[in-house]
Amino acid sequence: MGKLFPGSARLLALADEMREVRTVCHCGKKATMVVRKSPNGKVQVSGDQVLVGGNEMYVSLCRIHWREAVGDRKPIVEEEVFSK
Template sequence: MAKLYFRYGAMGSSKSANALMVEYNYRERGKKALLVKPQLDTRDGDAYVSSRIGLKCRCIYLEQLIQMQEQELRAYDCIIVDEAQFATKNQVEFLVHLVDDLKIPVICYGLRTDFKREFFEGSMWLMAWADVIEEIKTVCWCGKAATCNARFDEAGNMIRSGEQIVMGANDRYIAVCRRHHRNGHIK
């Protein structure tokens, strides 16, 4: 039975690496998995998903997936969406359609919340509609579970206001525990 999965974690929890490994596992077994990401995410170059540990694979954009014909979609055994927090409500509804109507499993990877601990649109609807919700764990600098994403400036100070979406990785964000997020301690 096809299901919609949402596998979330803080920055640096290996979400993209997990997505790439799942795609590889499908391919290794002779199955067709389609790797997808929202077009908003341009950090890895045009139509690529890559991880901090060096794994990289071509993908298509979520916007392209939605334009595909039903016959094309049915050729896939699984759809894997990286950076799913950037999806819109309508795009998440489309992923639900793939699962419920076309019987294609969809595995989404993304952040649950932003640097202010507020939901992204895609994450909110995935939390509401996913059949399976799983946390990918990582640790804070103190050793406790890191569940929050802290954005910081050039001086290393935690930022608490600003645009929700500012692309970056280790150069702008660090995963911390809730206590250190509340206290503003990123190291």
Template sequence: MAKLYFYYSSMNAGKSTTLLQSAHNYRERGLAPLLFTPQLDNRAGEGRIASRIGLDAKARAFTPADDLHQLTVAAGAIDCVLIDEAQFLTRAQVYQLGEVADRLGIPVLAYGLRTDFQGNLFEGSQHLLAWADKLIEIKTICHCGRKATMVLRTDEAGNVLREGEQVEIGGNERYTSVCRKHFKEGMAAKQSGDLPLEDS
């Protein structure tokens, strides 16, 4: 039986890299993956998924109005559906992806953030956490060495922002993955006093 998987993490944990590796594995075995990415995330260009380590692939850009079940049916013979930036899915689209797994028998692998810079769930993440058959955490680390589970947003000067729109597309320059402790403290980087002393 096909399943709906949610691979979740903080920023810069390698979600897109993992997705692109999965797509490569399917293609290497002669299978056809269908890749989706939200139209609003155009950092790599519309309809492209790119990783920080230089991997990229063409994908079908979708909007909140698109029916992902219908788009999958229209794509023809598909062996797997892969969704990048799955936090931007709507509740209806998460349901549609469940239908892809349940009715079409096609596995669905969704990759996305769990929470935003205020510690709140995204709509897509909320419903994936509730409805996915399998939840897989992709781990990254805070500047202190602990597991990073939260995201801080900063301005151009590096000041931590606690207010603003939930969605603001940006990469390393605007967001930092941190542990819960440093999220609460608003510490996006190691302070100079935290550095180990050098031997003289």
């Protein structure tokens, strides 16, 4: 849903060092977003932020393909990237 996990936000606030574990989107670009897909392959855009133990699948995507997956067609502007 494009929201930072609360635990991740706290860690970012407190960390002295950060090491990035890079993940790659299917297009080859750096993946910075994640979608959760239901067992039928449909991207979930509502519901609990954290869901452990289900049959859902998490897929890492670049921002462009994440926006496509969640149906966000608005043009990307700088404020959008940094204000959320």
